[in-house]
Amino acid sequence: MTRSDAELLAAHVAGDSDAFGELFARHRDRLWAVALRTMGNPEEAADGLQDGLIAAFRRADSFRGEAQVTTWLHRVVVNACLDRLRANKVRAAGALPDDLDEAGDRGTLTTSEAGPGPEEAAEAHDVRRAVLRALDTLPVEQRAALILVDMQGYPVAEAAAILGCAVGTVKSRCARGRARLAPLLGVLREPDEASDTPGNPPGTGDVSSGDRPRGPPAVSP
Template sequence: MAEVDDLTLLRRHQDGDRDAFGELFRRHRDRMWAVALRTARDPEVAADAVQDAFLNAFRRAGSFRGDSQVTTWLHRITVNACLDRLRRQRPTANLDDHDPVEPRDGHHAVEVRLDVRQALDQLPEGQRLALVLVDMHGMSVAEAAQVLEVAEGTVKSRCSRGREAMARLLRHREDEP
């Protein structure tokens, strides 16, 4: 199934192929986990949200209209699952050093990563989500707009404001002893 595209797999799933959705899950679980972790900032909430997202996608595959890529649809479902869980649970910011990505250049990389995470945590939710999708996950502005269900101009302005705020916050950290 590795050579079959995502849309074909989703259609096969809709037609009753028992293996098709499993392949979609295998292909996209890591990226959805990364999106959920950066959105929720809590590994437990992220894990639950990814599970919710894939269950929703499995059950609602028939609602996929094909207006976007399957991955964009999965991103939207994952972000919405995270936001739903966060609204219900209202967790505090989790700044422990649990992160699925290992640093490559030692102590300094850990410090930088923690500074960036702390700065991201201080941004308003809309700016943080836009930056995570566009700058960290490489989505186009159009794709991020579909995932967040806002206009492209809104994503652009949230990214711009978020980048300015991040720069101020990170500059402030550099000035600290």
């Protein structure tokens, strides 16, 4: 019988040595995707994810059930990544990796199901890199809100629970972040282009590829 997230976390607190690993494996891809987009490169993302998992492993008995276990896990990982960004002043100045994209239809910065041709794929790749570099210029709180809402597709209420702030705060951070991104990304827009995809910052269009990330490195608490 498959145990729920809450049952796995409770079992871990009770001393089950396998429960936390099973819980992490269940949510590994999404936790990695959030860490990777937040940190901007795989090395820093692996460190941020590791920090978050160690914190969750050690503080599991502090979980009181006010939110879903997956929301709590995301909150711990995101906070660990933001702490690392603040401490190290990471702005990902180097080349961005190709595996920053997560498949699917989540969020507003995604592609359609149809596969692009070579020219379209190359253009989308350049645009995607520009968007991710522009994200690096934002304050970490605005960046985290935009990543969760616009790139990962979380509802605003769930993003607020993950970030530990009010819904209105997330909306405000997203609005200010989009406003800051608009002039940085406007150069990507053709002068005669009528409109962008609804909900996207001007000039972003559809920027994420349909390829799944290669996934996180092995991480253990």
